[in-house]
Amino acid sequence: MNCPSDSMLESYLDFPQCWNGKDLDSPDHKSHMAYPVGGQCPATHPVAVPKLRQVLRYPVNGDPARLKLASGAGHTMHGDFFNAWPEDEMARRVRDCINVIVKCGPDGRP
Known part of the structure; x- marks a missing residue:
């Protein structure tokens, strides 16, 4: 089975x-x-x-069995987290979104 040309591969x-x-x-x-x-x-x-959660989307097409990752054989992903947020903005988002368990948008607002 081949993926259509408008397909997206998602990695979570x-x-x-x-x-x-x-x-x-x-x-x-x-x-x-x-x-x-x-x-x-x-x-x-x-x-x-x-x-x-880091979500990556890649455009794909063709035979999914031919997928190759830089990490080598198999299907593996790697990610690192570095906090680069200004402290006051991070505190606001923790207070307004995380502590009250609200899903906020990219602007950090409900």
């Missing part, structure tokens, strides 16, 4: 949502964070943090 990369509550980083840059298990943070990483 969810970052870990549970923090160990003490380390801002770790030697491997990941063990201070963990994923929920059964919707709950594990006891080793008891602090829930807001969900961060």
Whole structure:
């Protein structure tokens, strides 16, 4: 089966949502964070943090079996998060969107 010429491939990369509550980083840059298990943070990483999802869309066409990623064989994705928000803007969005559990738009407003 071939993808039509107007097809889009979507990649969803969810970052870990549970923090160990003490380390801002770790030697491997990941063990201070963990994923929920059964919707709950594990006891080793008891602090829930807001969900961060990176969504990428690529235009595709042709045979999907011919898809090749720079990471090599298989279907893998990688992402890093660097906080570059001005502190006051980040605080406003946390207060107005995250703390009250409201889905805000790109402008950070409900």
